Amino acid sequence: MSAVARTPLLSARGLDVSVADRALCTGLDLDVRPGELLAIVGRNGIGKSTLLGTLAGLRAPSAGSVALEGRTLTDWPARELAKRRALLAQSHEDHFASTVLDTVLVGRHPHIGRWSDESDADVDIALAALAAVALRGFELREVRTLSGGERQRVAIAALLAQQAPVCLLDEPVTHLDLDYQIETLALFARLAREEGRAVVAVLHDLNQVLRFADRALLLTGGGEWVCGPVDEVLQAEVLSRAFCHPLKELRDDGRRYFVPA
Amino acid sequence: MSRHPPAAALPSPAALSAGRRRAWVLPALLLALVAAFALTLAVGSVTVSAAELWQIVTGGDAGTAGAIVTSLRLPRALAAAACGGLLALAGALMQVLLRNPLADPYVLGISGGAAVGALLAMLAGVAGMLLELSAFVGALGAMALVFGLSHGQGSRTPTRLLLTGVIVSAGCGAAVSFILAVASEQSLRGMLFWLMGDASTASRPGVAVGALVAGLIACAPLARDLNLLARGDATAQTLGVPVARLRLMVYLLASALTAIAVTTVGSVGFVGLVVPHLIRLAFGNDQRLLLPASALAGATLLLLADTAARTVIAPAQLPVGVLTALLGVPVFLFLLNRNR
Numbered sequence: 001m002s003a004v005a006r007t008p009l010l011s012a013r014g015l016d017v018s019v020a021d022r023a024l025c026t027g028l029d030l031d032v033r034p035g036e037l038l039a040i041v042g043r044n045g046i047g048k049s050t051l052l053g054t055l056a057g058l059r060a061p062s063a064g065s066v067a068l069e070g071r072t073l074t075d076w077p078a079r080e081l082a083k084r085r086a087l088l089a090q091s092h093e094d095h096f097a098s099t100v101l102d103t104v105l106v107g108r109h110p111h112i113g114r115w116s117d118e119s120d121a122d123v124d125i126a127l128a129a130l131a132a133v134a135l136r137g138f139e140l141r142e143v144r145t146l147s148g149g150e151r152q153r154v155a156i157a158a159l160l161a162q163q164a165p166v167c168l169l170d171e172p173v174t175h176l177d178l179d180y181q182i183e184t185l186a187l188f189a190r191l192a193r194e195e196g197r198a199v200v201a202v203l204h205d206l207n208q209v210l211r212f213a214d215r216a217l218l219l220t221g222g223g224e225w226v227c228g229p230v231d232e233v234l235q236a237e238v239l240s241r242a243f244c245h246p247l248k249e250l251r252d253d254g255r256r257y258f259v260p261a
Numbered sequence: 262m263s264r265h266p267p268a269a270a271l272p273s274p275a276a277l278s279a280g281r282r283r284a285w286v287l288p289a290l291l292l293a294l295v296a297a298f299a300l301t302l303a304v305g306s307v308t309v310s311a312a313e314l315w316q317i318v319t320g321g322d323a324g325t326a327g328a329i330v331t332s333l334r335l336p337r338a339l340a341a342a343a344c345g346g347l348l349a350l351a352g353a354l355m356q357v358l359l360r361n362p363l364a365d366p367y368v369l370g371i372s373g374g375a376a377v378g379a380l381l382a383m384l385a386g387v388a389g390m391l392l393e394l395s396a397f398v399g400a401l402g403a404m405a406l407v408f409g410l411s412h413g414q415g416s417r418t419p420t421r422l423l424l425t426g427v428i429v430s431a432g433c434g435a436a437v438s439f440i441l442a443v444a445s446e447q448s449l450r451g452m453l454f455w456l457m458g459d460a461s462t463a464s465r466p467g468v469a470v471g472a473l474v475a476g477l478i479a480c481a482p483l484a485r486d487l488n489l490l491a492r493g494d495a496t497a498q499t500l501g502v503p504v505a506r507l508r509l510m511v512y513l514l515a516s517a518l519t520a521i522a523v524t525t526v527g528s529v530g531f532v533g534l535v536v537p538h539l540i541r542l543a544f545g546n547d548q549r550l551l552l553p554a555s556a557l558a559g560a561t562l563l564l565l566a567d568t569a570a571r572t573v574i575a576p577a578q579l580p581v582g583v584l585t586a587l588l589g590v591p592v593f594l595f596l597l598n599r600n601r
Contacts, residue, residue, distance in 0.1 A: 058498055082501030093493040095360045096546040109489060110501040114482050117549070162500070 007070070008033050009166050009198040010055065010085070014064035016223075017047060017054050023223030025051050028064070030217065030227060034165070034196035037189050039209040039230070041202075042219035043243060048202045049090055049170050051219070055200065056087040056168050068166060082110035086164035090171050090202075092155050094144050101139040103154055104129055107161030122161075129160035132187065134180075148175040156184060167191070169201040173208070181205075185212040206247075206258045210234060218242055234258070283550050290557035294342065297561045301338045301568040302330050306575060340463035340525055341567035341581065342560040343470040345532050347522035349559025350476055352533030353540075353552055354515035357491045358508060359419045362541070365534035366519040369426030373433025374403025375523040379455050380440040383448050393524045400520035403429055408512070422512075458529030458582025460567045465525075472521045477556055479514055483507065484549040491546065529582045531589035532559050542596050562588070 008031035015028040024047025032038050040048045053059050055066055057073035066073050068084055076084075086107070104126040105118050112118060130136050133153040138146075143154060152175045159167065167188065173181040189212045191197045203209050209216055209230060216233040218226045220242045226233050236249045239258065246261035302317075303309045309317075309326045317327045351366035359368070367373070378399020382392040411425040437456070444452060454461075463469075480487075486507055489497040498504045519533070536559040540551055566584040573579065 053495075056499060058495060078498075078503055079501035082499065087495075087499045089493075089495050089499075093360075093496075095493075096362060096491055096541070098492075098546060102545070102547070103492075106489060106492065106496070106500065109485060112485070114485075 010066070010068055010200070011070075012055065012064065012066050015054070015061050015066065016063035017051050018062045018223075019047070019050060025219060025225055026223030028225060028227075032166070032198040032200055034198055035192050036215065037192045037199040037201065037213050039201055039203045039213035039216045040219070041204075041206065041209060041216055041234075041242075043221070046219045046221055048219060052087070052168050052170050052200065052202055056085060057081060058087070079110045082162070082164075084164050085166035085168065086159045086162040088155060088159045088167070088169040088172055090174070092151055094151075098143050099139065100130070100135065100141050100143055100146070100154055101126060103143050104157045104161050107158040107163075110162070125163070126157070126161045129157040130154075132160055133157045133184070149177060149180065152176055153180065153184075165195075165197050167197055167199045169199065171202050171204065173203070173205075181208070188212075206234060206239065210256055210258075231256075282544055282547075283553075286544055286550060286554055287557065290554055290561070294557055294561045294564070297564045297568075298338060298342070301341075301564055302334050304568060304572055305329070305334065336464055336466050337460055337567065337571075338564060339466035340469055341460040342564045343466055343473045344460070344463075344522040344526040344529065345536075345563025345566075346473045346556040346560035347469060347476065347518045348529060348533040348563070349536035349555040350473070350480070350552060351515040351518040351522070352559075353537035353548070353555045354480070354487075354511050354518075355533075356537055357487050357548065358511045358515065359423050360491060360493070361419065361423065362538065363534070364423070365530075366515065366522070367430070367528065367530075367533065368423065369407050369516065370403040370429035370433055371400045371516055371519045372523050372528040373430045373437070374406075375400035375520065376456060376528060377433050377436045377440070378402070379527070380437060380444075380452050383452055383455070384440055384444055386448075397520055397524040400516075400523055403433060404516040404520065454580045455527045457580035458527040458585070459580040460526045460529075460563075461571065461578055463525050469521055469525045472518060473556060473560075476514060476518050477553055480548075480552045483510070484547075484552055487511070487548040487552075488546075491548070526563075527580075527582065529563065529585055531582075531585045532563055535589040535593045536562060538593065539596060 010032040012028050012030040015025065015030070016023065017025045040051065042048055050059070054061050057066065068076060068081065073081065101123070105122060107129070108118055108122040108125065112122065127136065127139070130138065133156050135150065135153055135157060138150070143151060146154065156172065169188065172188070173184055176184060185208055188199045188201065192199045201213070203213070213230050215228060216230045218233050218238070220226065226238065236247050236258065240246045247258045248261040250257045250259060299314060303311070303314055307326060307329050309330055313326050314330070317330050348366050352364070355364040355366055355368060356362055358364070375396040376399070379392055379396035382395035387395070407422070407425050407429050410429070411422045441449065441452060486497070486502045489500055489502050490504065490507060494504050537551065537555045540554045540558055544550055544554060563581065563585065566588055567581045570579040570581040570584050
């Protein structure tokens, strides 16, 4: 790949993230390049979602900065930023009734002018996104009648319809059946590889991280972190400490797996 | 992934998109409003025939009937329609702002503040323009109080705003009870009519009509942003909506619209809660359609209710707020059960 294509889409410099004076992550330097899938791992409440929100520009860092395509997030006009980075939230609020199609079309918002409506092309993009999560035929269903897993796939479809080069995913496979978990992660790995997107995902299953991620960022508490290629970061000893439970590494067919000891 | 074949043949993409329904819903509602206007101008102690009405509308002179229509019925009809539209529009905005389908224009204490202002004016024996001014100042006072108190540390979350509004409303309710308790016998009836909502004294509809038009124009470019706001602050912000600024704008707009409506016709209930609900049940929650459709339907509802208020027990008059409740409650319950 050329040097231009390898310049980072998303980068953090000297990033401090804290909540109420509790440091979640200190001095983070991070570059996510096109084609890369970075997994964020760590215990519950260690600050994975907060860090992801900071990388998305939803909250200000305590120190340091986050840049998209080399330009600091706060310098981006909101709509232009929304065309370039998408965030899959951990939970989805449905206060009012809405069809699946309208919910997915929400992802087209930054692409549509203030005085325009969704075009047929936008609807086609939304339908293609629904097909990608195997929900074609659900267009006119009410989202609040869907199961948790189906609702999660609708949210993924909305994120796909946004067509942003940077995808930030907070637990993208929560609530999903095992087959959809694998297919969803394979989909994002493919989007990274084939379309040059940069994907950052908070994941819980270490074996999925081993299988799909290129690099991992492990938050270990007290603001400390380890970041690097998956095979370097994910080692039984450091993981056992980070998750407060001994983990054992297994090997099968050239692949590594972690199981609780 | 192809485990789920399409459930049924799909309508064309154009028909699926929610924005397209505006093309027929809004003209139909506008037609209903015009019909309601014709009815309300025609009925009363003097019945005006369709031919006479046409003559008056097209500028011809129709004698006594013409005078009754243009100087008595028309201003009152305009005030009722405009305020119905204002309340329904403000209600729809509040429901998005608070992300709560049970919110209404009064939930943040604006009608309470207006009531305190109006009743204080009546207690002091003033009427007309001064009374309206006092009600408006009361509404703005409650609005400022809720806005100031709801900030606290951190952001104006819907819950904090709602709780502050409920408490300020309760305070205003106590003040209203106090005023009613110390008021003289002869002013009590006027006060009760004001509290229930009454269009009979509305003689200057210009402000309300202007506010409704301005409100609808202000909402038009914000409607899609509001669709996102209804889905949650994080979703909206991620998709490029300036959430904090939008919330402030919607709050100020809905409050101002409500203050003007309440100042003109008093605290007419149910229109601001029921109308956006009915429109949402019938046509969905797309604000591009919901906001103008609510305004038109609210105008029609209050116009019809006010016509009934001045005719059902003529020559005596009912406060229109009683009728909006009597009409609104069964319709609402019917639709709610149908959609279960």
